[in-house]
Amino acid sequence: MVPNPQIHMIPTDQFKTLSVSLKFIGPFEARTVNERALLPQILLAATKSHPSKQAMQLRFDTLYGTQVSGSVAKIGMQSVISFSASIVREDLLGRPIYAAVADLFHEILFAPKTRSGRFLKGIVQNEMQLLSDSLEAIYNDKTEYAYRQMRAKMFEGELFANSDQGVLETLEAVSSESLWNAYQKMIREDAVELYVVGDVSANAFADALAKRIPMRPVAPDLQWLDREMPQSRDVLRLVDVDDVKQAKLDIGYRTTTWYDSDNVFAMFVFNTLFGDSEQSVLFQSVREKEHLCYSIQSSFHHNKGFLVVSAGIEGSKVEQTIAAVERERQRIASGDFTEEDLELAKRWLMEGQRRGLDSPTSLIVRHFNYTHQLKRPYDKDAFETYLNAVTKKDVQAAAALIGLDTIHVLTGGTPR
Amino acid sequence: MKTTTKTFERVGETMRTATFPNGLCVHIVPKPGFAKKSVAYLVRFGSMHRWVKDAAGKTVELPQGIQHFIEHLLFESGAEDLSRRFLSVNAVVNAYTTTNRTVYYFQTTDDIQAPLGLLTQMVFHPEFGEAAIRKEAAIIESEFKMYEDEVDQSVYLDGLRSLYFAHPIKDEVLGTLDTIRAMNETTIREAYDLGYRKGNIELVIVGDVDADQTLAYLASREEFQDGASSDRLKAVYPEEADRVASPSQRIPKPINIAYASVSGKLPKAMLKSPLDAALLEIKLGFLLESLIGKQSANYHELIEKSLANDSLDFLGSVEPTFGFFRITTETRKIDATVEALKRILAKAASTPISPEQFLASRNRMIGSFYRSFNRIDGVASVFSDYLAKDVDVEALMKAALDITIEDILALSKDLANASLSVLIHHPDGGTATGANRAKMV
Numbered sequence: 001m002v003p004n005p006q007i008h009m010i011p012t013d014q015f016k017t018l019s020v021s022l023k024f025i026g027p028f029e030a031r032t033v034n035e036r037a038l039l040p041q042i043l044l045a046a047t048k049s050h051p052s053k054q055a056m057q058l059r060f061d062t063l064y065g066t067q068v069s070g071s072v073a074k075i076g077m078q079s080v081i082s083f084s085a086s087i088v089r090e091d092l093l094g095r096p097i098y099a100a101v102a103d104l105f106h107e108i109l110f111a112p113k114t115r116s117g118r119f120l121k122g123i124v125q126n127e128m129q130l131l132s133d134s135l136e137a138i139y140n141d142k143t144e145y146a147y148r149q150m151r152a153k154m155f156e157g158e159l160f161a162n163s164d165q166g167v168l169e170t171l172e173a174v175s176s177e178s179l180w181n182a183y184q185k186m187i188r189e190d191a192v193e194l195y196v197v198g199d200v201s202a203n204a205f206a207d208a209l210a211k212r213i214p215m216r217p218v219a220p221d222l223q224w225l226d227r228e229m230p231q232s233r234d235v236l237r238l239v240d241v242d243d244v245k246q247a248k249l250d251i252g253y254r255t256t257t258w259y260d261s262d263n264v265f266a267m268f269v270f271n272t273l274f275g276d277s278e279q280s281v282l283f284q285s286v287r288e289k290e291h292l293c294y295s296i297q298s299s300f301h302h303n304k305g306f307l308v309v310s311a312g313i314e315g316s317k318v319e320q321t322i323a324a325v326e327r328e329r330q331r332i333a334s335g336d337f338t339e340e341d342l343e344l345a346k347r348w349l350m351e352g353q354r355r356g357l358d359s360p361t362s363l364i365v366r367h368f369n370y371t372h373q374l375k376r377p378y379d380k381d382a383f384e385t386y387l388n389a390v391t392k393k394d395v396q397a398a399a400a401l402i403g404l405d406t407i408h409v410l411t412g413g414t415p416r
Numbered sequence: 417m418k419t420t421t422k423t424f425e426r427v428g429e430t431m432r433t434a435t436f437p438n439g440l441c442v443h444i445v446p447k448p449g450f451a452k453k454s455v456a457y458l459v460r461f462g463s464m465h466r467w468v469k470d471a472a473g474k475t476v477e478l479p480q481g482i483q484h485f486i487e488h489l490l491f492e493s494g495a496e497d498l499s500r501r502f503l504s505v506n507a508v509v510n511a512y513t514t515t516n517r518t519v520y521y522f523q524t525t526d527d528i529q530a531p532l533g534l535l536t537q538m539v540f541h542p543e544f545g546e547a548a549i550r551k552e553a554a555i556i557e558s559e560f561k562m563y564e565d566e567v568d569q570s571v572y573l574d575g576l577r578s579l580y581f582a583h584p585i586k587d588e589v590l591g592t593l594d595t596i597r598a599m600n601e602t603t604i605r606e607a608y609d610l611g612y613r614k615g616n617i618e619l620v621i622v623g624d625v626d627a628d629q630t631l632a633y634l635a636s637r638e639e640f641q642d643g644a645s646s647d648r649l650k651a652v653y654p655e656e657a658d659r660v661a662s663p664s665q666r667i668p669k670p671i672n673i674a675y676a677s678v679s680g681k682l683p684k685a686m687l688k689s690p691l692d693a694a695l696l697e698i699k700l701g702f703l704l705e706s707l708i709g710k711q712s713a714n715y716h717e718l719i720e721k722s723l724a725n726d727s728l729d730f731l732g733s734v735e736p737t738f739g740f741f742r743i744t745t746e747t748r749k750i751d752a753t754v755e756a757l758k759r760i761l762a763k764a765a766s767t768p769i770s771p772e773q774f775l776a777s778r779n780r781m782i783g784s785f786y787r788s789f790n791r792i793d794g795v796a797s798v799f800s801d802y803l804a805k806d807v808d809v810e811a812l813m814k815a816a817l818d819i820t821i822e823d824i825l826a827l828s829k830d831l832a833n834a835s836l837s838v839l840i841h842h843p844d845g846g847t848a849t850g851a852n853r854a855k856m857v
Contacts, residue, residue: 014449016427016786057711061776065783088786092427126719133673133725133746140567140671243670243844245564278499294558312562344503351508354451354525358792 006215007206008371010197010363017086018098018198018205019360022105023368024190025218028079030162034131034174035182036079037166040070041127042179044083046113046120059104064088066101068108074164076224076303076373081186083108086360089201098201102208109187109213118176119183128174135168142410146240146248147310150408153238154252158228160304191218195367197360224372225258226304236406244412246294247315251325252308252406257398259302259373265386266394267307270402271300272345273395274332275309279344281328281337282309292321303373307402315411322407333399335392342395346387353383417635424810427789431799432627434634438643439615442634443803445622445795453528453623454796456521457539458804460618461486461611463591464515464584464737465651468610475652480584481556481591482607484513485599488556490520490538492548498538507531509538513589516735517804518611521796528625529633539612540639544604556596563590570667571675571841575742578662578837579681582654585738586661614639615646618803622796653737658683660837668844673725673746675841678757680834682739690806691815693734696827698816700732700741702777703824703831706769707760708743711776714760718745723753735805741831754838761836764828774821781816 026036050056060067068085087101113120139145148163155161192215196202257267275282275298282296296311313321331337356362357380370378419434432444461483470476491498491511502509507524509531520539522531563569573588580586590596621630634640660681669675687693708714708730718724724745732741743761747753760767788794802809 012449015790017790052716054711054713054716057709058772058776061711061780062772063779063783065780065787086787086790088783092786093782122720129722130719130726133727136672137727137746245561279503294562344500347503347506348508351506351523351525355523357451360790 004210004215006191006193006217007210008193008195008367009202009206010195010360010367011199011202012197012363013199014358015198015360016092017088017360018196018202019084019086019364020205020209021082021084021195021364022209022213023193023195024081024186025193025222026079026081026186026190028074028077028159028164030159032079032178032182033162033164034166034171035179036072036081036186037164038124038127038131038174038179039183039186040072040081040083041130042119042123043108043112043183044068044070045123045127047107048111048113049107051113063097063101063104064093066097066104068104072164074159074162074226076222076226077159078222078224079164081190084361087205089199091201098205099208102205102212105209106212112183118180121176124176124179128171131166132168132171135163135166135171142242142244142246143248143310143312145242146408146410147250147308149240149410150238150250150252150308150406153236153408154406157230158226160226160228160306190216192216193218195364197363218372222372225260227258229254235404238406238408240408240410241413242410244410246312247318247409247411249293249311249313249318249321250308250406250408251322251404252306252408253402254405255300255305255307255402257302257401258305259369263394263398263401264302265390266398267300267302268349269342269345269387269390270332270395270398271298271307272348273337273341274298274329274399276300277345277348279341279348281332281341282325285328286311286321286324290320290324292317292324315413318409318411326404329399329402333396335396337392337395339392342390342392346390349387350384353387417631419631422810427786429789429795434631436614436635436640437645438640439613439646440640441618442631443618443620443799444625444627444630445620445799446625446627447623447792447795450624450792451525452523452792453525453621453625454521454523454792455528455532455535455622456519456620456796456800457535458618458620458800459518459520459539459612460516460616460649460804461518462514462516463587463589464653465611465649466584466587467652467654469650469652470610476606476610478607479591479595479598479603480587481589481595482599482604483518483611484589484591485552485556485596486542486604486608486611487511487513487518487520488552489544489548489604490542492552498534501534502531505530505534507534509535515585515589517800519800523792528621528623528630532630532633533637536637536639539617542608544601544608546601549599549601549604553596553599556590557593560588560590560593560596567669567671567675567841570669571677571744571839574665574667574841575677575679575744575837575839576740578665578839579660579679579740580738581657581661583656583738584653611649613646613649614643616649620796620800620803622792622799656684656738659835662837662839664838666840666842669841671841671843673748674750674843675744676747676750676753676757677742677744677839678754678761679740679742679837679839680761680831681837682734682741682830682834686830687734687736687739690736691808691811693736693739694802694805694807694812695815695819696739697732697734698781698812699819699823699827700734700739702774702781702819703764703827704730704732704741704743705777706773706824707764707767707828709777711773718753718756721752721756723747723749723756741834750840750842754840758836758838761834762832765825765832767828769821769824771821774824778817778819785813
């Protein structure tokens with residue numbers, strides 16, 4: 001095949017399919033969040049030759065369930081729209097389908113169903129309704145809803161406050177012009193990259209796709225990590241009232257650790273030891289020993305330098321739980337944990353890392369993050385090397401470095 | 417020990433099966449190149465096994481939720497924290513209980529022998545102390561309460577209760593608060609001895625493992641040597657009418673948008689052998705997909721008329737003792753949605769399926785079968801599911817590929833005559849507005 005720096009091949013014989021992700025990369029902006037959330041869905045809803053969702057689905061199914069899906073994500077300060085699919089290998093099916101799938105990708109991107117130079121009104125309205133419903137549905141998932149509320153407040157004024165999946169409050173401002181402009185900008189200006197995981201036959205597919213869709217290089221100076229920070233301030237304390245049986249507590253911490261930071265592995269280990277497994281100190285002491293909560297989990301977002309502890313608790317135990325979480329953090333910072341705890345946390349991370357090698361989707365994410373956030377080729381052994389180098393002192397330092405920023409409680413009762 | 421090897425030629429996979437004299441069965445599916453390995457004891461003992469035959473052939477009634485309770489207790493056996501012991505040999509252990517099985521499994525990217533020893537110890541040598549029973553009862557109670565907040569979960573179970581009078585498929589896997597609180601050592605020991613006999617348990621290993629070495633290791637363990645041969649647990653089911661338990665029901669929930677479900681119950685005459693049931697489930701899937709799937713005219717019409725949104729979904733589930741189907745969606749026009757869904761089902765027999773549609777459904781099924789073999793978990797779950805249901809995967813695939821349009825048309829007549837139940841979960845009119853409720857304190 002023709003070498004092309006925008007085409008990233010990830011060769012392996014493990015899978016029965018080729019996994020493909022075609023990425024359009026543009027700036028993440030508050031004013032186009034909704035347009036970029038809607039675009040992939042609108043493009044996938046109808047093309048000139050397959051003018052309805054029904055016709056599209058029939059095509060996907062006939063191609064052995066090659067469901068092309070669209071998604072958007074904020075990565076660093078960029079908005080990345082991905083069109084992805086898994087295609088059953090031709091050698092297993094005993095018949096060719098790669099060219100037909102490449103044609104379909106081209107059709108979705110460059111031959112949308114239009115009238116008077118705009119997307120069909122019905123399709124736009126329908127996708128807007130679906131987006132609006134799915135944003136409202138978050139409300140029914142109380143854990144997620146509480147987390148979103150907390151995030152919106154903690155990052156108020158920062159790009160990270162905008163959900164990359166769309167913002168309900170500004171959805172009405174979307175027009176057929178704004179969508180068409182966002183589309184034109186996407187196909188004319190966005191950088192375009194292709195990632196393909198699969199056996200040797202993947203080359204034939206990549207060639208077929210590159211023949212139909214022009215790739216465009218990513219500008220070297222883009223910010224792939226979100227380092228926006230507010231002026232220093234007091235800890236924010238917020239209470240929301242809703243019809244929940246369990247209160248939902250979210251505690252947000254700021255860190256100055258990102259994916260490319262020297263201490264990022266220490267932060268990974270700290271997060272795992274702190275609250276990311278059933279062996280973690282939060283789970284073991286706050287849930288199992290003190291019975292303060294039904295569930296508790298921490299997660300570290302290396303794209304944003306943000307760590308959050310989320311717990312489902314009884315409404316009366318909010319203050320006790322907050323105090324217990326902070327106490328456990330101090331304990332780690334002061335070194336009150338064993339070498340065995342440290343080893344367990346590392347093993348937990350190592351397991352996750354190795355398992356990712358079996359997933360085409362996570363292989364693509366890793367190659368993408370290495371390419372852009374670390375600016376070097378993916379190295380599957382690097383993770384274990386860096387992880388093993390983390391010492392107890394490193395973890396203590398990470399625990400001491402994170403700063404309490406926002407405490408949010410969603411609790412039962414009557415809203416005021 | 418007898419061993420056989422079976423090749424699944426369509427996807428290029430093989431399964432080696434070894435049967436030990438005491439009835440224990442081991443299945444190994446090698447997956448060279450994968451980092452992860454999945455090892456699972458599949459116990460044919462799930463929440464719908466409420467009435468089972470004891471050794472004397474007498475029917476014993478078990479308390480609701482006891483299978484799940486035993487699952488929890490097995491994690492409590494022994495002095496040491498089991499999760500931690502598995503982690504110390506680089507494996508992550510977990511378990512789940514469904515209507516038809518209890519599964520204990522670990523996954524690892526390391527050697528399987530040490531964790532396999534732990535898992536074997538855990539499944540076959542439990543200790544049931546009164547203190548542990550009380551502790552787990554409290555934990556399961558809070559698990560029970562946690563699910564109460566999950567809307568999807570209530571929609572699912574309320575739906576089954578609207579269909580069934582007596583079949584235990586309608587019961588919560590966890591049991592009820594009363595049965596959970598009333599669990600005791602004697603009942604648990606009795607249920608364990610019935611459900612965990614060797615002939616009722618299979619071990620499923622999927623991943624890059626040395627099959628000979630693994631079988632040699634198992635053969636050396638006393639659990640695989642001891643005991644007289646035992647057979648499968650036999651469950652019996654209460655008499656169940658063909659009509660639905662509740663034709664129409666409305667339940668308030670703290671949600672923003674109402675959920676409408678229309679379900680149908682398959683009459684007993686349609687329920688046959690495990691293979692037939694699995695095949696019927698596939699046909700039902702084809703039919704529902706052509707009626708209301710994303711490529712159907714009905715789906716798009718419902719969405720265009722705002723009678724449904726993209727939560728519109730369908731489900732068909734058939735086993736030898738029960739069979740049902742359900743269409744659910746969120747809606748803001750409850751009555752119109754229900755009428756439309758009922759009309760679609762009533763007209764099922766006269767809605768022609770085009771050859772294109774049929775080909776699409778068939779190809780999609782072939783594709784999804786291949787895709788399930790992309791993941792260790794997928795392979796493990798395909799094999800475990802069909803093993804638990806006593807269905808031969810190869811025979812099922814072959815029969816599924818022989819399904820014709822005529823078969824689907826015949827089924828659509830049955831569907832149009834099925835007894836239906838309508839269930840609405842509607843907003844309780846309380847606090848359901850998402851915006852502007854945060855305040856500073």
